Amino acid sequence: MCQACFAPSSANGRLHFCHCGTPETLAAMRRIEADISRRQMLGGMSAVIGMFAGFGLAPRELRAQTAGRPLLLTNLRFFDGETLSIRGGNDILVRDGRIAALPAPGQGPEDAERIDCGGRTVIPGLIDTHWHTTLVAVSQLVAMTQEPGFVHLVAGREAGATLMRGFTTVRDVGGPAFALQAAIDRGVVEGPRIFPAGAIISQTSGHGDFRFANTLPKMPLDPASYPEAQGMAAIADGVPEVLRRTREQLMKGASQIKIAAGGGVASQYDPLESLQFTEAEMRASVDAAADWGTYVCAHVYTSPGIRRCLAAGVKSIEHGQLADEDTVRMMADAGAWWSIQPFLADEDANQYTDPKAVAAQTAVSEGTVQAFEWAQKHRVNWAFGTDILYGGGESQARQLAKLARFMSPLEALHRATGAAGELLALSGARAPYDGRLGVIAEGALADLLVIDGETDTDLSWLADSGNLRLIMKGGRVVKDSL
Structure with a gap:
């Protein structure tokens, strides 16, 4: 309010009011x-x-079709992401960021800009259904203590590397990925499409509780811990708090919700076999997500934890390598999805010295081999994911290549393309992108890779990103070494 609001009038000495309101x-x-x-x-x-x-992440000039002029990929074979075979006899026409048609050679529009693929194979852009965009390229210590700006700048750099490995889409299942998603979608930095879950919702002492024991007990008026304040985790105990934290992530733009329903291999406080969240708490999150037309995915390894998740309506089981066969059958009967990671205790695995962590890692590794077998045997809906945390992002494509130990190369690619796209579609109207992903089909988003390699015989070409001769995301060519 201005000083004149109650200033005396020079004419009659009365108070008068200004026009502020x-x-x-x-x-x-x-x-x-x-x-x-x-x-x-x-x-x-x-x-x-x-x-x-300053980090080399400024927007770069990307090759894109001339306005109003389509792109036509010619002289190619292709894997459509769904049928386990390599097809020939078609070109791929791209218009306005989508696959417009698959015309016969020589039948494409005359005005199209042509890209000769040299007889190589074209596949859909790869999808990682269990990724942590903000936490993959930094150590846990850095993530939990350093300036948020630094963590996000490193994440931006890693996003560009992720795209250059051929992963045009990732499902982020825990971490503050909303800003990075916006930067990528607006062309500030290069990176994959991101389906963000936001903070991992965890009970006190759960897998998403990153606090140290010396910070307890937490009192009602205490401020949020650093991981909570930065959007890495959201601690919730009881149905009302689970509802609140779930709705907060939806308000931020989550395409799906991530809860921690069991312990982790290297968790400092929660044992691997521990059950986390009651069925009522889980169902509260499931109901809140369903009200917004989306679903809940859950970190969990063991059969009792998986069964509780299924009873509560969780749609996607993350990990689950310690499931018994009856539980796998239950997953298939419920129509749930299984995001499986090739945790094989090999050269790409995390290194542990604590005997309990080593034992847990061994059990999960043995369970991984069994998980792939039972998933195939019982026809569970499943998709490929990596769950790389705190360094090691460069192994992402190698992790996919490992699936060829358990299935045909094309089946493995299907789990990182067409099947993964089906899992992403569970987000419904909350999906950030309008269109099918992981397939080469009319109307699908034009995310394509032109590769040097025999996709139907092996996946060794994944070990060298130089074999990706062309990378296209949404009809824009972001790499071309043809």
């Missing part, structure tokens, strides 16, 4: 505030882009 004045103030906000936003965006430029 009139509709005209308020409208003018809103216009001024909007202009100030716009200027601050533009200045802030310039600063952010400048920071990214």
